[in-house]
Amino acid sequence: MSFQIALSGLAAAQKDLDTTANNIANVNTTGFKESRAEFADVYATSIFSSGRTKVGDGVTTSTVAQQFNQGSLQFTNNSLDLAITGEGFFATTPDLQSQDLTYTRAGAFKLNKDNFIVDNRGNFLQGFNVDPVTGENSSVSLSTSSPIAIPTSAGAPRETNNVFLSMNVDSRALETASLAFDPTDRATYNHSTSVTVYDSLGESHILTTYFRKVDTTAPAPSQWETYVVWDDNTAAPPAAGSWIQGDDIFFDSSGNFITPPIPEIRLPAATLNDPLNGYLTNGAQYANDVVVNFRDASGTRTPTQYASGFDVNNLSQDGTTVGSLTGVDIDSFGRVLATYSNGDSSYLAQVTLVRFANVQGLKQVGNTSWKQSLTSGEPIGGQGNTGTFGAINASALEQSNVNLTTELVDLISAQRNFQANSRALEVNSTLQQTVLQIR
Template sequence: MSFNIALSGIAAAQKDLDTTANNIANVNTTGFKESRAEFADVYATSIFASGRTKVGDGVTTSVVAQQFSQGSLQFTNNSLDMAITGEGFFALTPDIQSRDLTYTRAGAFKLNKDNFIVDNNGNFLQGFAVDPLDGDNQSVSLSTAAPITIPTTAGAPRATNNIYINMNLDSRNVPTDALPFDATDDATYNDSTSITVYDSLGESHTATMYFRRTTTTPPANSEWETFVVWDNVTAAPFQGDNLEFDSSGNLVGVAPTLVMPFAVLNNPLNGYLKNGAQFQADVVVNFRDAAGTSRPTQVAGDFAPTSLSQDGTTVGSLTGVDIDAFGRVLASYSNGDSAYLAQVALVRFANVQGLKQVGNTSWKQTITSGEPIGGQANTNTFGAINASALEQSNVNLTTELVDLISAQRNFQANSRALEVNSTLQQTVLQIR
């Protein structure tokens, strides 16, 4: 009996050594969770035996339980690296159409050749669909999750429809309307500024806005004429409504506009468009900011546009990807566009220690783990996502080395018990 007890002790000590050695081997593995060998005594007796004199039958390994404590963060220069602080796992699938989900805490992600976010083994990171403008998710059900892709372009170009300009016109300027307006003669206008606009094919053009003060007799309000020249085309400039200012330098009436009719711009005889592009609407210069909260002024100060923008874009290339604490993926493009692409899906389980290890710091659900519950990072009980960071192994090397010594002593003690048992048996066999 003691022989078997000592053998069970050796087996348990070996399991402890194996578990500790595996922890030490993975001390630098991203997202790794340490394990702990848990043991139970073996005791068996019949209903007719005396329990008072029964000795235990040794030890058995009850379970090798993983410890899902938080690992420390290591910050990187890769914006696609992600670490979870708190509860949750990333969800992965082996291919685009698969629903065979695995779960991991290792957030070393990158783009594959098709611009999908994948891990080191090519598994696809799952995410929820979101509104491109504000990033609000449409569903947090895992059944709606899909692989996250990062488009490298901002899509089709968008022709300019509105230009917004807000500025101060210098009240010290003298009228220049004695001469006909000529964009090539700065004596015929007071101030000018330019903005890049786009046609329907995404080609850029320059719209230059000119302002010149007209002759007025006090106490009449001051007035300024407005003109726009398109790409220095020699045809007659576009002329808009006059800007009228009172004695306090405030704009009188509603904010005026200057309209460039699309029929004129599209006419090939006028020379505005030479690439086959076609505007579907007039291009309107609005003398106010885009929000409509600020309007031009005329005070004794230098000409200074305080806001200048337009709503067209050309085709843009990807310039950056940002991921916030909620897991929302925001792509920025060279044409100034930005769009939310997806929200990284997080998953939690009722019993994380019930998950089954499948290697590569990944797990799968089991009956004892419970069903996976999808959710949004940084809400409810889900942890936050840290971009440009990786969660390191939660192995404490000092503790593991102490455990290694303890397991070694345990192994030696059980080996000694086995040796003593063998000696006693040998002594019995030599009795004559």
């Protein structure tokens, strides 16, 4: 029996050595979680034996338990490198249609040839669908997650339908009502500003807005006429649509414009599409009118007339040309934001995070990955930085949580334990040899 006890001690010491050696070997493995060999004594007796004199039957390895404490962060220059600070795992699948989820803390992700985010083994990072404008997810159920793709272009161009313009016109400007408006004659208007707009094919055009003061007679309010010219199209006679006149703007004695209504300049789609007017020469067609709104998009900024120089405080439009991808950013919630060269930005997905009731119950499958098991509990999906889920750090990797100093001390301890059990085995052998030599 003493032989068996010593042998079980040797086996336990060997298991401890193996576990420690594996921890040391993976000290630089991204997302690796150290393991700890846990042991229990072996004790067996019957109801008819005396428990007071029972010694025990040795030791057995109860489990090799992984320790999921946080590893330190290593910051990188790759925006697709991800690390979780706190609880949670990334979810990956081996192919696009698979629901065979594997879970990992190793966030060294990159793009494959089809622009999907994958890990080093080509497994697809899973994400939830989100609203492209707000980034809000529609569901955090794992069954709704899908591989995250990064499109290289912003898609089809979007024609301009609204221009938002807010400005201050100079109250000290002189009237120009005595002269007919002519965009080629600076004496016939007081101020002008331009903005780039886009047609249905994504081609850019310059839209120039002109302002001229026509009435300051007291007590009547100050009156300004507005005009637009498309692509400096001033060579054609007015009958052919070389410029379009908009609503007049009226200001009170305090310099605030008088409403209602809010003035605008409307460029009818039929006018823009008519080839005789020469606005569009590339085959593009506007589906809706183009409107120059004298306010900002939210309606909080409106034109003013103060004794100050002409100043544009808001000028924007809602069209885009085709754009190429210029950057990808991922915030602490896991929302993936793509920015494009045409000024567009769009939320693409939200990185899926998964947690378990018992992380030590997960089944290890290698490559710093785990799968669900009976003892781990069901996977629960969610988003980063909410509830019990940790925050996602972009351009960072979670290093191994192995403490090399501690492991070297454990290695020495395991070695001494092995030597002691070897000595016990040797003593048992000597005692048996002594008995066999009795004559």
